[in-house]
Amino acid sequence: MVTTVSVAQVGALVGDPARVAMLQALMDGRALTASELAQAAGITRQTASGHLAQLAAASLVTVSKQGRHRYHRLAGPEVARLLESLMLLASDATAQRPRTGPRDARLRLARTCYDHMAGWLGVQLADALVARNWVEIAEDGALVTEAGLDRLADLGLDAVVGGRAKLQCRPCLDWSERRPHLAGRLGAALCTHSLQRGWVRRQPGSRALDVTPAGWRAFHDLFDIRPPAAS
Amino acid sequence: MVTTVSVAQVGALVGDPARVAMLQALMDGRALTASELAQAAGITRQTASGHLAQLAAASLVTVSKQGRHRYHRLAGPEVARLLESLMLLASDATAQRPRTGPRDARLRLARTCYDHMAGWLGVQLADALVARNWVEIAEDGALVTEAGLDRLADLGLDAVVGGRAKLQCRPCLDWSERRPHLAGRLGAALCTHSLQRGWVRRQPGSRALDVTPAGWRAFHDLFDIRPPAAS
DNA sequence: TGGATGCTTCGGCACTCACCGAAGCATCCG
DNA sequence: CGGATGCTTCGGTGAGTGCCGAAGCATCCA
Incomplete structure (x- = not known):
């Protein structure tokens, strides 16, 4: 062959x-x-x-x-998709041995996944958007609702809702949380928006993201997300 | 790490x-x-x-x-997704050397891709469904429309439209055609439906699918798909 | 019970390839 | 121009592993 x-x-x-x-x-x-x-x-x-x-x-x-x-x-x-697939299966294989190093903890909290946010924060954001009925997530895809398009435009994510297309978002199974977070153009827009507003900051030499105090305030006010109890 | x-x-x-x-x-x-x-x-x-x-x-x-x-x-x-990702990148690498063996030609015409149909036929079906406005396909996902839900139910694909969920379909980039075909639950349902009706038949020892005369008739009547000019 | 079938384990061979030290280019700077 | 920096190419070594022949185990059948 x-x-x-x-x-x-x-x-x-x-x-x-x-x-x-x-x-x-x-x-x-x-x-x-x-x-x-x-x-x-x-x-x-x-x-x-x-x-x-x-x-x-x-x-x-x-x-x-x-x-x-x-x-x-x-x-x-x-290529990023390929790596995502690999990481998903790799975490499957090591799921029985939960290794949590200090370095892993930061990656688990928040990190970038090519052009969008993943980890605990990414999953929380996805949950919040679903709870507010801005997006729908199913096994086979994700969808921005009419209300979601309006509210996202209010937030200043104009680039995303340019054409008011509903299919600007894609679920991406998180390898640490084992639950979907938001990828696609909406995921990318949320990520760049959060970086520009200083809500999250890249950690040098790593894919991990730091959530700033302003970021915690914004995520709480907008999406009712609080820092996890203990890391 | x-x-x-x-x-x-x-x-x-x-x-x-x-x-x-x-x-x-x-x-x-x-x-x-x-x-x-x-x-x-x-x-x-x-x-x-x-x-x-x-x-x-x-x-x-x-x-x-x-x-x-x-x-x-x-x-x-x-695992199937991982292999899809690999094949996509592999075809990228070999795109400059168009190798078309006789065995490849059959695979290119129609084949299974885990649980749905791919190849020329798969892409044609996706195009036909988009043209009839039964589904929408964008870069980040695919969506069954209201009209699509009705028409698919008429075809007897009841299992798919059980919950009338719009997100029962997923685009999957075809590695031979370089264009999206339909995967997800709708893609799987189309595949099993076509097999049950005898529209396509599995070739033993291969992922290639044979389109039967009855299949060509059905695909023509339903979706205006004719056999390609010459292989 | 004896033989056939499907599959796995063992042992040894051969090959691939990741790795680093050293040397060689290309580029920037004073 | 000469030194410094970023990166690549070359050569040799060593570890890992894919492969098959032969033997061993499990299951089915007569």
Whole structure:
């Protein structure tokens, strides 16, 4: 079978811990240099260089030269979807051994998932939007309601409701919470909006997000979300 | 990072040609024995047995003993999604080399994609449903319209419209056509319906589907779909 | 009970590939 | 121009693992 070979090749690329670590580091959607990715994966620059060459050859990442730097980023949402699928199944396999490190705790609270927010916060937001009847979530998809379009426009998320399309949102099963959070264009808009307003802040060198005091206030006022009891 | 290891382990599982071939053979949703899977992958039984043990340990497939047979099937839709993601990226990588074998041609025309129909036929059906305004398809999801719910009920797809939920359908990017076809519960219902009515028939030992003369008549009468000019 | 079938385990071989040290390019800066 | 920085290529080593032949276990059938 012809296609089988290629599929296995892509699979082999995501079958190496170092390469996966680099891809995970790129899951926040930003572009990173080879050195940064080498550090993220815990390997030397020359090894990382070889891995990145393979990933680029398979079109999993794209590179753009700027001076003596070479910036790498995920090739597109399909790659992020692939990683999501992998993480979902990986957490399945390790579900019986609940390992919770201090680093994991921050990731579990809030993190980016390519272009949207995931973790406890992401799930809480999804629940709140469903409770307010702004969106509907089912097994096979998610939908922005008429009321939701109006209220989101009130919030200043105009870019999202440009065409008043109902299908601007997609459920994405959270690998730590095992419940859906919001992805798609609405998820991405919520994420950038929260970053712009200073509600959440990226933690350097990680996909984890810090929720600022202003963020907790906003999430409480808008969506009745309070910080979890104890972490 | 703890999770990274597990993710890479899952990735490594889908990074072997033999294992991927077996998983692809299971993509039609049926349960196959170890011997059948060994033949599908072109390896000996004992090698296949080892691979299947690994896949089962990682919860990618489930096994059920029946007498001296051991039936293997995909552990769930998440695994099918993972394979879809892989195939999509794999076809990206090989898009520059259009290889079209005689075996590929049949797969391209119509095939199963876990529980729904894909290939040229799958895309045609999706287009027809969109053209009739039974479903809406956007980048982030798909939606059954009110009219669609009525018309599908007329067709006898009652199971689908049981709750008259609009979100019973999901777009799935076709790796051969590069355009969306219908998945989700509606996609699955269309597939089983077509099989029950004898519109399509499974080809033994393959995911390819044969369209019967009655099928062409039905697809033409219902959706104005004619056989493609030449394959 | 004896033989056939389906499948797994064991042992050894061969191959792939991730890894790093060292050297080689390309780019920026003083 | 010369030094510094970012990155890549090359060579050799070592660990991991896919593969099959042979033997062992479990199940069904006569």
